[in-house]
Amino acid sequence: QVQLGESGGGLVQAGGSLRLSCAASGRTSSTTAMGWFRQAPGKERVREFVAVITWTGGTAYYADSVKGRFTISRDNAKNTVYLEMNSLKPEDTAVYYCAASRIGWLSTRSSDFGSWGQGTQVTVSS
Numbered sequence: 001q002v003q004l005g006e007s008g009g010g011l012v013q014a015g016g017s018l019r020l021s022c023a024a025s026g027r028t029s030s031t032t033a034m035g036w037f038r039q040a041p042g043k044e045r046v047r048e049f050v051a052v053i054t055w056t057g058g059t060a061y062y063a064d065s066v067k068g069r070f071t072i073s074r075d076n077a078k079n080t081v082y083l084e085m086n087s088l089k090p091e092d093t094a095v096y097y098c099a100a101s102r103i104g105w106l107s108t109r110s111s112d113f114g115s116w117g118q119g120t121q122v123t124v125s126s
Contacts, residue, residue: 001026005117007023013125032101035050035052038097089124091124
């Protein structure tokens, strides 16, 4: 099992930036990709895909809603994945979750990720 812990959330004004971090520990040897999802207020049953990156860090993919504003990256030495968020909008307000996948392809479906962090709140004020 992989343990994940997010940090870096907070309150920011529209147009501002935040960087989220996700530290992975435990049995990471089977991990093939790391992803970020978010759950917006009033949509507690929906975890929206944000970004995903291969465990080696070679390939990344983004949701259209964040493309050009968010950047996912990883530090192999620290087993940490980052989500750099720029030009934030009020509609980016959500709880952001880090997740780990062990499947053999780059997926954007939350059901393909077996390990999840506790989430970190991001609030963007207008």
